Amino acid sequence: MRQTKEIGQRGERLARAYLRRQGYAILHSNWSCLDGELDIVARRAGSLVFVEVKTRRATNTEAALASINPKKRQRLLNAAYRYLHENGINPENPWRIDVIAIALAADGAATIAHVEDAFDW
Template identity: 35%
Template sequence: MRAKDALGQRGEALAVNYLEETGLRVVDRNWRCADGEIDIVAIDGSVLVVVEVKTRASLAYGHPFEAITEAKLQRLQRLAGAWCRFHSLRFRRRRIDAVAVLDDGSGPVDIEYLKAVG
């Protein structure tokens, strides 16, 4: 496995733990369809939450949240609908959240969480 892929998997695992500690119920991970992938699907009360996770070892290429473009947010909205259709579920409310994980491997990991980014 490439180092970048291992870092991404570690970041997603840390994000899942963090989200569960904040009270979200994670119901799916790395869900894929022809249109793309959702990193994490969670439930927050009665709200479906699609979570985009960006993990970096440093800020050399910018903050992880900078990689979440308007086009990416629109794709995640479409993927949320596809996930609901695939699972035959309906949610009156859906939101897109984002988690940034900074892990340089030398100490504590920094996790930032933004709700309703798109």
């Protein structure tokens, strides 16, 4: 369990660094509520972006992307709406949910896949 948590934390650090390089401003990390947790809340070009980070020990990002099932998608959506509500943000303002999948190879190299507006609601 400890190793899994460490892998997840490393993935989130890599994702935040990646997003900053892409011009995102990080607003929150690991924002949680009764509906779930948002790994990263960021802003870029006037849009609020909720980012789910999935990290796996693998040579490609497919397993990480595949790990987001319909139940997880719904929890992300519920948490996003809760964030909007608790922060007084009109849900009609631009926002989306992205997924960053990270594969960590045995040699420590990381492969990052960023899927913007990841879910077809």
